[in-house]
Amino acid sequence: MLDPVQDNSDITLVVMDMAGTTVADDGAVIRAFDTAATAVGLPGTGPERDAARKYVLDTMGQSKIAVFGTLFGSGERAAQANAAFETAYERYVDEGGIAPIPGAEKAITQLREAGIKVALTTGFSPATQRRILAALDWTDIADLVLAPADAGRGRPYPDLVLTALLRAGADDVRHIAVIGDTSSDITSGLRAGAAIVAGTRTGAHDAATLRAAGATHVLDSVADLPALLLSA
Structure with a gap:
């Protein structure tokens, strides 16, 4: 041993x-997620959006593309969500938000x-x-x-x-x-x-x-x- x-x-x-x-x-991950969820057609309010937000909070730290794969199923939809998320988060970075x-x-x-x-x-x-x-x-x-x-x-x-x-x-x-x-x-x-x-x-x-x-x-x-x- x-x-x-x-x-x-x-x-x-x-x-x-x-x-x-x-x-x-300052919470940019959740804001960027909301942008991504809207981009793939998730309702802006209601149980589905609330459940998705909770999942994102629970899985903080995990690979974002993997999280979107679990939430949105198909490879194409997850990729679309991930692209929207990355764009939103990078914009926040560029604006001095970190x-x-x-x-x-x-x-x-x-x-x-x-x-x-x-x-x-x-x-x-x-x-x-x-x-x-x-x-x-x-x-x-x-x-x-x-x-x-x-x-x-x-x-x-x-x-x-x-x-x-x-x-x-x-x-x-x-x-x-x-x-x-x-x-x-x-x-x-x-x-x-x-x-x-x-x-x-x-x-x-x-x-x-x-x-x-x-x-x-x-x-x-x-x-x-x-x-x-x-x-x-």
Whole structure:
């Protein structure tokens, strides 16, 4: 049997979610979803729209094209919804509607200066992810950036975390820490075997939801992560 990781100082790679964890977008995901739902003919009000919104909230952090596939069935309709969503969200980004979570940039810098690699991950397309990074002037902030299209499947599958491990050259899943604001982030990290799977209370899901999903830690913000990992 392999020896367990002894303490947090063994972490060599941190996989961070973007929207809600390192990036604040003031509810732009739901607004962009409403645009997408209207584009494919979902009634603007009523039980069908309410149920769809709830599903989007419950599945925050997951691949958006996969979410639309579940909601709208056919490949063509899901693709149409996803295209409308991406256009609406990117317009919001271009209008200055996003900002770093306070302390996020400093946290990433501290971790990298301590020799820990950082991967930024998202449920958006690579094009939207690049748009967000460019808008924040974060093009070079992390060691690598990944979207579901880069990994095979998005959250709650472990693919993003495991792809980060491979690309970063990490040698053990037990040397990975994952942080995100949704239950899907937590499930993804646990399925990948990460030693630390932390939830943060700055996004879609509250502390109780994150703990119920199995979070090893719940932090007020990603800004608290260096203290957790570098204190040993």
